[in-house]
Amino acid sequence: MRTMMKSKIHRARVTQVDLDYEGSITIDRALMEASDILPFERVEVLNVNNGARFSTYAIEGEANSGIIGINGAAARLVAKGDIVLILSYCQVPDDEAISMTPSIVRVDSQNRIVEPLPVVPLRGWQREGVGVKEEEKILSTKYEMLNNIKTQNPNDVNGLNLEI
Numbered sequence: 003m004r005t006m007m008k009s010k011i012h013r014a015r016v017t018q019v020d021l022d023y024e025g026s027i028t029i030d031r032a033l034m035e036a037s038d039i040l041p042f043e044r045v046e047v048l049n050v051n052n053g054a055r056f057s058t059y060a061i062e063g064e065a066n067s068g069i070i071g072i073n074g075a076a077a078r079l080v081a082k083g084d085i086v087l088i089l090s091y092c093q094v095p096d097d098e099a100i101s102m103t104p105s106i107v108r109v110d111s112q113n114r115i116v117e118p119l120p121v122v123p124l125r126g127w128q129r130e131g132v133g134v135k136e137e138e139k140i141l142s143t144k145y146e147m148l149n150n151i152k153t154q155n156p157n158d159v160n161g162l163n164l165e166i
Contacts, residue, residue, distance in 0.1 A: 003093045003094065003095060003096070004093065004094060004095075004096055004099040005091050005092070005093050006091060006092060006093075006094055006099050006102050006104070007089055007090070007091055007104045008038060008090045008091055008092040008104055008105070009037040009038045009039060009089070009090045009104050009105040009106065009107070010037065010087060010088065010089050010090075010104060010105075010106045010107070011029070011033050011037050011039075011087070011088040011107050011109065012087060012106055012107065012108045012109065013050065013085050013086075013087065013108065013109065014033070014070045014085070014086050014087075014088060014109050014113050015070060015083060015084070015085060015086075015109075015111055015112075015113055016070050016071070016072055016080050016081070016082055016083060016084045016085075016086060017068060017069050017070050017071060017082065017113065018069065018070075018071040018072075018082060019071070019072050019077045019080055019081065019082050020071060020072075020073045020074075020077060021074070021075075021077040021078065023073035023074050023077075024073070024074055025058060025059075025073055025074030025075065025076070026058050026059050026060065026061045026073050026074065027045060027047060027058050027059075027060055027061070027070070027071065027072055027073065027076070027088065028061050028062075028063040028069055028070070028071035028073065029060050029061070029062070029063055029069070029070060029088065030063050030064065030065065030066065030067050030068055030069050030070070030113060031062045031063060031064065031065035031066075032065045032066050032115070033070075033107060033109065033113065033115070034060060034062060036105070036107045036115055037088070037090070037105055037106075037107045038090070038105050039060050039088070039090050040060070041060060041061055041062045042059050042060065042061070043059060043060050043090060044057060044058075044059055044090070044091075045057070045058060045059065045060050045088050045089060045090050046088075046089045046090075046091070047072070047076070047080075047086050047087070047088055047089075048086060048087040048089070049079060049080055049084055049085075049086050050084070050085040050086065050087065051080075051081070051084040051085060052079070052080075052084070054079040054080070056076050056079055058073075058074075058076055060088075060090075061073075066114075068112045068113035068114060069113070070086065070088075070113055072086075
């Protein structure tokens with residue numbers, strides 16, 4: 003078994019810090035759904051501004067609110083406005099690890115989804131039967147799908163499935 007990155011919310015901005023809360027990270031529900039993070043799932047948070055890294059669990063914030071709130075003791079490791087990466091992991095058998103592609107969600111300065119981050123497997127590590135060109139085509143299709151949803155209702159990304 004190997005521990006692999008399952009998903010990442012890339013460069014989210016911390017919108018609130020609450021030292022008196024019992025713990026956890028509050029994440030906008032739309033971001034949780036897009037990155038396949040469940041309530042109470044363990045996540046790792048990496049602070050780009052100061053290099054701090056910590057593990058906690060996710061709690062669901064209001065959908066499309068852009069909330070990224072660091073709660074409890076971890077609040078001492080961030081400041082409002084800091085840029086963070088939020089990672090989740092899963093354990094998979096070795097034979098599945100080679101073909102696994104994580105869901106990566108890129109956000110803007112208000113923590114709104116802007117596009118999935120292209121993930122291209124390293125040469126020699128592509129999914130069996132799927133080359134880099136096919137991988138790029140899949141990601142391009144997902145990006146177009148996301149843009150269509152944002153055009154129809156830019157505030158509603160619920161139900162979006164970015165899994166390949």
